[in-house]
Amino acid sequence: MKYSLSEAAKATGKNKTTIQRAIKSGKISASKGNGGSYEIDPSELHRVFPPTVAQHMQSNDTQQAKFAPESSHIDRVVDLEKELAVARERANGLEAQKDQMADTINDLRKRLDSSETRVTALLADNRPKPGLLYRLFNR
Known part of the structure; x- marks a missing residue:
């Protein structure tokens, strides 16, 4: 699942313009979807911006619930x-x-x-x- 610009901002605790500047400068690679919005791979985003603690805890809770x-x-x-x-x-x-x-x-x-x-x-x-x-x- 790829992030939109706003989802990427929430996942990292950064501003949308910060994420957009990183994309435009080439620090993060992202593609544009059919609607013209960015599609950002989570691993590419978190290579530059670490996930927020809340996001990290939420993803850990989700993983624990999914697996035995x-x-x-x-x-x-x-x-x-x-x-x-x-x-x-x-x-x-x-x-x-x-x-x-x-x-x-x-x-x-x-x-x-x-x-x-x-x-x-x-x-x-x-x-x-x-x-x-x-x-x-x-x-």
Whole structure:
């Protein structure tokens, strides 16, 4: 079931002109029906504007009345499995990021050690001091 402009406004708690501006700017895609009124897909609308709390509660009550309790448990399990998959994917991404940061830290430590060695050598300056002949000819 697609929303009309006024139904979309009620479902989101927004003004009709706000919804219309979003359609005209391309934020929401909508088609025009035979009468010239907008037909807005609910998923497209709620991608940009979340449903109002009252609308969300009403839709949840309607869903619970339509389906048997057993079906709602299955739906809940499916939702939890999706959330778990997302959490695992995020954990894998964080683990990879941690490994990359550890590699960067090791590389920086090596560079720092190498720099310290060079600085120490420059400060020590173990080159032989110029002798008497060098001083005489290079005045």
